[in-house]
Amino acid sequence: MKMYRNILCATDFSDHCSVAAERAAELAGLYGARLTLLHIVEHFPVDRSNTDIAPEDIDPARYHEEKALASLADLARHLGHDDIRQEVRFCMQSARHEILRFVEQHKTDLVVLASHGRHGVTTILGSTTYGVTHRSPCDVLAVRAGA
DSSP, X not given: OOOOSEEEEEOOSOHHHHHHHHHHHHHHHHHTOEEEEEEEEETSSTTOOGGGOOXXXXXXXXXXXXXXXXXXXXXXXXXXXXXXXXXXXXXXXXHHHHHHHHHHHHTOOEEEEEOOOOSSHHHHHOHHHHHHHHHOSSEEEEEOTTO
């Protein structure tokens, strides 16, 4: 059986992703692997919703990064691990692209992602999970919603 050393779990902080993060933490514990929780802010600063706009006196990138880092820290505490690496990345492309770039840069050997459990090929996995699954140089575990 393959030994995993560097496990990546990308999250958008949805309930589905929390289940995937729990699975990733279990696997990291079993293998003694390093776990990284990654959140991608896509298409920044374009396409930001009005409910997610930074206050006028704060740099928008810093605002979103601090908000995401706080959410990653909450998730890490929920998982019960103190040594989980937490990273936020901004990209002008898709989350899939940035996840694959992270995998290459950090010699990741397992990516854990949530699937949405809907119908159709890309909606079963979600377009990000589908894209990572088919282009990743390492193993990918797609955790089904409610699994």
